Amino acid sequence: MKSYLSIRNLNVRVKNGPVILRSVSLDVAAGQVHGLVGESGAGKSMIGKAVLGTLPRALEVTGGEIWLDGTDLLTLPPAERRRRIGATAALIPQDPLTALNPSKRIGPQITRRLVDILGWTKAEAQARALELLDEVHIPDPVRVMRSYPHELSGGMRQRILIASAFAAEPKLIIADEPTTALDVTVQKQILRLINEMQTRHGTALLFVTHDLGVVSKVCDTLSVLYAGKVVEDARMHRFFMRPIHPYSRALLAATPTYTDPTGSLTPVPETVISAVEEEVRLHDVRAGQ
Amino acid sequence: MRDARGDVKRPIGLRLWLSGGWLTLLVLAAVSAPLIAPKDPLMQDLFLGRMPPFWMAGAEPGYLLGTDSLGRDVLSRILYGARLALIVALVAGTLTCIIGATLGLMAGYYRGWTDRVISRFVDIWMAFPPVLFAILLIAVLGPGLMSIIIAIVVIDWTRFARVIRAEAMSQGAMDYVASAQVAGRTRFGTMLTEILPNVLPTIVALLTLEMGIAVIVEAILSFVNLSISTDSPTWGGMIAEGRTSVHQAWWVLVFPLITLFLTVLSFSQLGEGLKDRFDPVLR
Ligand SMILES: Nc1ncnc2c1ncn2[C@@H]1O[C@H](COP(=O)(O)OP(=O)(O)OP(=O)(O)O)[C@@H](O)[C@H]1O
Ligand SMILES: [Mg+2]
Numbered sequence: 001m002k003s004y005l006s007i008r009n010l011n012v013r014v015k016n017g018p019v020i021l022r023s024v025s026l027d028v029a030a031g032q033v034h035g036l037v038g039e040s041g042a043g044k045s046m047i048g049k050a051v052l053g054t055l056p057r058a059l060e061v062t063g064g065e066i067w068l069d070g071t072d073l074l075t076l077p078p079a080e081r082r083r084r085i086g087a088t089a090a091l092i093p094q095d096p097l098t099a100l101n102p103s104k105r106i107g108p109q110i111t112r113r114l115v116d117i118l119g120w121t122k123a124e125a126q127a128r129a130l131e132l133l134d135e136v137h138i139p140d141p142v143r144v145m146r147s148y149p150h151e152l153s154g155g156m157r158q159r160i161l162i163a164s165a166f167a168a169e170p171k172l173i174i175a176d177e178p179t180t181a182l183d184v185t186v187q188k189q190i191l192r193l194i195n196e197m198q199t200r201h202g203t204a205l206l207f208v209t210h211d212l213g214v215v216s217k218v219c220d221t222l223s224v225l226y227a228g229k230v231v232e233d234a235r236m237h238r239f240f241m242r243p244i245h246p247y248s249r250a251l252l253a254a255t256p257t258y259t260d261p262t263g264s265l266t267p268v269p270e271t272v273i274s275a276v277e278e279e280v281r282l283h284d285v286r287a288g289q
Numbered sequence: 290m291r292d293a294r295g296d297v298k299r300p301i302g303l304r305l306w307l308s309g310g311w312l313t314l315l316v317l318a319a320v321s322a323p324l325i326a327p328k329d330p331l332m333q334d335l336f337l338g339r340m341p342p343f344w345m346a347g348a349e350p351g352y353l354l355g356t357d358s359l360g361r362d363v364l365s366r367i368l369y370g371a372r373l374a375l376i377v378a379l380v381a382g383t384l385t386c387i388i389g390a391t392l393g394l395m396a397g398y399y400r401g402w403t404d405r406v407i408s409r410f411v412d413i414w415m416a417f418p419p420v421l422f423a424i425l426l427i428a429v430l431g432p433g434l435m436s437i438i439i440a441i442v443v444i445d446w447t448r449f450a451r452v453i454r455a456e457a458m459s460q461g462a463m464d465y466v467a468s469a470q471v472a473g474r475t476r477f478g479t480m481l482t483e484i485l486p487n488v489l490p491t492i493v494a495l496l497t498l499e500m501g502i503a504v505i506v507e508a509i510l511s512f513v514n515l516s517i518s519t520d521s522p523t524w525g526g527m528i529a530e531g532r533t534s535v536h537q538a539w540w541v542l543v544f545p546l547i548t549l550f551l552t553v554l555s556f557s558q559l560g561e562g563l564k565d566r567f568d569p570v571l572r
Contacts, residue, residue, distance in 0.1 A: 054467040057400050079475075086473030091464075099464035103486040109465075116472045164468075 003027040003067070004204040005051065005172050010064035012046055012055065020046050020059060024230050026223045028172065033198060033205040035215040035236075037251065038225030044208045045094070047225070048174040051206075053078075053085055069171060086117050090165040092175040092194065096157035096182075100149040107145035110164045117168040132163040136193060155186035159193065166197055173198070176208045191218065212251055216240060224248050305562035308555035315552060319371040326365035327351060330522045334360035339538040355540040357530060363541060366522035367548055373523050374552065376434070377507040381441040382500035388442065389449020390492050396450065397457025398480045408454070411447045419444045427510065437510055441503050449495055456488045490568040497560030501553040508549055524549045 005028040012021040021043050028034040036044050049055045051066055053073070066073045069088055073081050093099040100109060110132065111125035120128070126145075133141035136159040149157060158178065165173050175194060179187040195218050198205050207219055215222055215236070222239060224232040224247060231245040243249045318325065328351070337360040340349040348355070354363040396407040423440040430436040460466065461484060469479045504524075511525025524545045531542025 049467075052467070052471050054470055056462075082470065082473050082475075085471060089471070091468060091471055093464040093468070095464060099468060101465045101469075101483055101487065103489075112469075113472045116474060 002030055004030040004069060005206065006065075006067040007047070007051070008065040008067070010047070010050060010066065011062045012043070012050055012059055013062055014058055015060050017058075020228050021050070022227075022229045023064070024225070024228070026230060026233065027221075028204045028206050029221075030171070030204050031202045032220045033207055033218050035219035035222035036206060036208045036225060037210055037212060037215055037222060039210060042225040043228045044210075044225055045176055048091065048176050048206065048208060051085075051174060052089060052091055053081055087168070088170055089172040089174065090168065090170040092158075092162055092165045092173060092178045094177040094180060096154050096161055099161055100157055102149055104148075105145065106147050106149065106152070106160055110145075110160070110167055113164060113167050128167065129163075132167055133160070135166075136160070136163045136197070138163075154182050155190065158182060158186075158190050162190070162193060162197060166201055166203070169201065170203060172204045172206070174206045174208070177210070179214070180209075194218070224251065302562055302565075304558050305566070308558040308562065311551055311555040312559060315371050316375060318368050319375050322365075322368040322372055326362075326368045327353065328362035328365045330361060330365040330369040332361060336360065339534070339541075341538070342540050342544075354544050355538065357527070357541045358534050358538065361522075363527075363544055366527055367524070367545055369522045370524045370527060370545065371548075373434070373521065374504045374507060374549075377437055377441070378500035378503045378556070381438045381445075381503040381506075382496055384438070384442045385445045385499050385503075386449055386492065386496045389446035390453045390488075390495075392446070393450040393453030394457050394480065394484065394488065397454035398461045398484055399476070400458070400461075404454070407450065411450050415447050423506070423510070432510075432514075437507055440510075441506050445499060445502065449492075449499070452491065452495060453488055456491050457484055460484050460487045490564045493567065494560040494564040497556045497563065501556030504549065504553055504556070 007024060007026050010021055010024045011019065013019045024043075024047060026034065026036070026047075036047065038044050046055065046059065050061060051068070051073070055061070061074060064074070068084070071084065073084065076084060100106070107126065107129060110129040111122060114120045114125035114128060115122065129145065130141050133144060138144055138156065138159055144152065144156070144160070152160070158181075162178075178194060179190050182190060191214060194205075194207075197203075207215070209215060219236055221235050222233075223230050224245060226245070226247045232239065232243065232248045239248065240252070243252050334356075337349055337352070337356050338358050340352050340356040340360075341347055342355040342363075343350075343353050345355075352362050352364070354367070356362055357366075392407050392411075396404040423444055426440045426443060427436045430439065457480075466479060466483055469483050470476070474482070507523065508525030508528065511523040512529045514526075514529070527545040528542060528549070531538070531540075531545065535542050
């Protein structure tokens with residue numbers, strides 16, 4: 001299967017500081033959902049940001065390749081890279097509170113993307129935005145378009161951000177823990193919505209989360225990230241049947257739905273992990289043949 | 290869930306009414322001073338020295354707020370003084386705002402070496418004691434309207450730069466800024482269309498506050514005789530003169546003092562009121 005996004009040996013570090021991502025490689029096939037799991041601080045968000053070119057200024061890419069639709073983004077000049085990313089990729093962010101500009105109405109925030117990226121007229125963009133809001137099941141879209149972000153609930157804002165992410169028909173969407181900031185009841189609806197939109201639009205989705213329960217429901221493949229390193233890269237079925245890396249096993253054991261319902265995450269010593277890493281690699285090489 | 294606030298205009302608060310009303314009145318008075326001032330503010334009449342305001346015994350008709358020791362009409366001098374105070378407030382405030390806010394916005398949004406250069410510059414600048422700086426500057430430039438304005442700008446732009454930098458920095462870290470960039474917008478464009486509208490309420494509040502400060506600084510410099518030539522009436526100059534004869538003629542001191550106080554208070558209240566009104570989150 002052809003990869004739409006292919007990250008090869010990506011290294012990211014804090015300028016003059018610690019390494020954040022160590023030789024990360026992962027693939028998202030066209031139209032597929034790839035999960036990216038790992039504990040807090042593992043570097044999941046930084047992978048997404050490296051792809052979208054929005055890394056914090058304190059961080060730098062020190063090596064590797066990011067292939068998006070057959071082009072290595074890191075070799076493009078900045079303006080061209082921005083244009084390319086804008087036209088093909090989009091983000092569903094973690095925190096719907098800070099992801100909308102508080103001083104602008106919702107309407108222009110959605111239509112702006114269409115005008116910027118696709119060169120549509122304002123009227124065309126407006127019509128499309130209304131359609132999109134309808135598609136993400138927002139009641140009274142006309143009114144919502146005229147609202148300011150603070151007038152809407154978190155779930156509502158996340159729906160708007162989903163609509164906005166799909167607006168310009170990107171081929172890749174990166175969803176960075178899109179439900180963690182929401183109420184449990186709303187989480188399910190949003191998850192279902194993302195799944196529904198992804199299927200309908202045939203978009204490749206990189207789904208960042210630390211919830212394996214969610215991964216098992218929506219993803220086709222997944223990578224496990226531990227301390228800036230991909231420690232397991234597998235298809236869903238294999239992962240849940242035979243997790244190899246000790247961290248993956250700990251993760252699975254901590255997910256109530258799969259083993260005991262009270263499960264808690266047991267810390268894994270670094271030494272055990274490096275010992276098993278080699279084994280993982282060999283296994284995946286064999287599995288690939 | 291969302292509520293209906295978005296479509297309802299909130300009534301303008303009492304604070305905005307009062308401060309805005311006073312300042313509007315003052316602007317009108319300043320503009321039409323030659324028409325409405327009952328007397329020539331410079332005309333002396335030694336036979337009419339220290340006449341009390343109209344409601345007191347011995348008041349001279351036509352001199353509503355009394356006269357100073359040289360027999361000049363206090364009301365007319367306050368009206369003419371407003372022209373100078375407002376010119377300084379407007380010009381100095383605006384220039385300070387433009388310089389400080391631009392540098393602060395760039396430092397806070399671009400970070401990196403832009404920020405290092407600007408921040409270092411601000412730190413060095415602020416190491417000078419401001420009043421000494423102002424007096425030194427006017428000593429070099431000579432007293433006059435221009436020198437006062439330059440002195441105020443030179444001292445106060447750092448306040449804008451620091452506050453706006455901090456604000457731009459916190460806005461710049463938000464996801465909506467990253468989203469704008471993912472949509473292919475340039476960094477400069479993002480700064481203008483995404484960051485600026487969100488720091489605007491703060492800029493407005495600082496600007497009006499700065500105008501109040503400019504009025505005070507002008508008054509202080511007039512008070513120590515470093516302002517405009519002594520014969521054009523200024524509030525600070527009037528306060529300085531009134532101080533010497535406060536026991537014989539309190540009105541020469543008190544009326545310009547009240548005017549000054551109300552004006553400075555109105556500027557700061559206007560700023561706060563506007564900030565609340567224009568901040569979409571507080572609105
Ligand atoms: N601006 C920054 N400067 C320095 N280090 C940073 C910066 N931003 C993030 N980091 C570091 O990068 C590492 C990875 O952060 P990242 O946000 O990718 O984690 P994450 O896996 O997304 O975690 P979470 O589940 O909490 O979102 C963390 O150790 C964090 O301390
Ligand atoms: Mg994260």
